[in-house]
Amino acid sequence: DTAVSQTPKYLVTQMGNDKSIKCEQNLGHDTMYWYKQDSKKFLKIMFSYNNKELIINETVPNRFSPKSPDKAHLNLHINSLELGDSAVYFCASSGTPALEETQYFGPGTRLLVL
Amino acid sequence: AQSVTQLGSHVSVSEGALVLLRCNYSSSVPPYLFWYVQYPNQGLQLLLKYTSAATLVKGINGFEAEFKKSETSFHLTKPSAHMSDAAEYFCAVSGLTGNQFYFGTGTSLTVIP
Numbered sequence: 001d002t003a004v005s006q007t008p009k010y011l012v013t014q015m016g017n018d019k020s021i022k023c024e025q026n027l028g029h030d031t032m033y034w035y036k037q038d039s040k041k042f043l044k045i046m047f048s049y050n051n052k053e054l055i056i057n058e059t060v061p062n063r064f065s066p067k068s069p070d071k072a073h074l075n076l077h078i079n080s081l082e083l084g085d086s087a088v089y090f091c092a093s094s095g096t097p098a099l100e101e102t103q104y105f106g107p108g109t110r111l112l113v114l
Numbered sequence: 115a116q117s118v119t120q121l122g123s124h125v126s127v128s129e130g131a132l133v134l135l136r137c138n139y140s141s142s143v144p145p146y147l148f149w150y151v152q153y154p155n156q157g158l159q160l161l162l163k164y165t166s167a168a169t170l171v172k173g174i175n176g177f178e179a180e181f182k183k184s185e186t187s188f189h190l191t192k193p194s195a196h197m198s199d200a201a202e203y204f205c206a207v208s209g210l211t212g213n214q215f216y217f218g219t220g221t222s223l224t225v226i227p
Contacts, residue, residue: 099208099209
């Protein structure tokens with residue numbers, strides 16, 4: 001069983017479209033994260049939720065809106081996609097939001113905006 | 115200011131040689147420190163972490179790292195490189211400010227047969 005799964009794995013879309021990426025974890029963790037990895041492999045946290053509550057909200061355009069229907073799911077919706085949104089988006093989870101916790105990453109969603 | 119710095123974006127070693135990947139952090143308070151590995155087209159997985167217990171931390175796949183407060187470093191080492199070690203390695207730090215978690219810019223390790 002995959003611990004942290006993301007769908008879709010690949011997403012190719014046109015500028016201006018709206019798209020969603022879904023993430024699910026079956027580890028029983030309380031905390032989930034979204035990261036963006038750019039073409040130079042730089043990895044930056046975007047959001048973090050603990051038990052469906054937003055706890056980290058980095059400086060991210062408000063076109064990005066996370067939604068956590070329950071603590072096992074954290075989805076990312078992106079409005080009005082731009083070329084610069086092209087990246088790999090990783091979902092992760094950890095048992096608690098404690099800073100020493102190990103994070104478990106999904107396989108990534110490769111988004112290409114044309 | 116950069117919270118965590120990885121020196122050398124690309125490192126090449128011969129199979130069987132020592133692997134040394136460098137990581138320095140900027141903080142007056144010992145943070146939590148992590149090394150993650152990313153194999154091609156995969157997510158990151160934890161190699162090891164320092165959480166204020168033993169300063170020499172052993173991880174998976176024969177890797178280890180030593181926390182040196184005086185040098186604000188947490189370098190990753192492995193005595194003998196295998197071909198399967200070729201991957202991207204990320205140092206990460208948390209506990210510096212608020213509830214933030216920062217990754218370094220990564221070091222790509224190539225192992226030469």
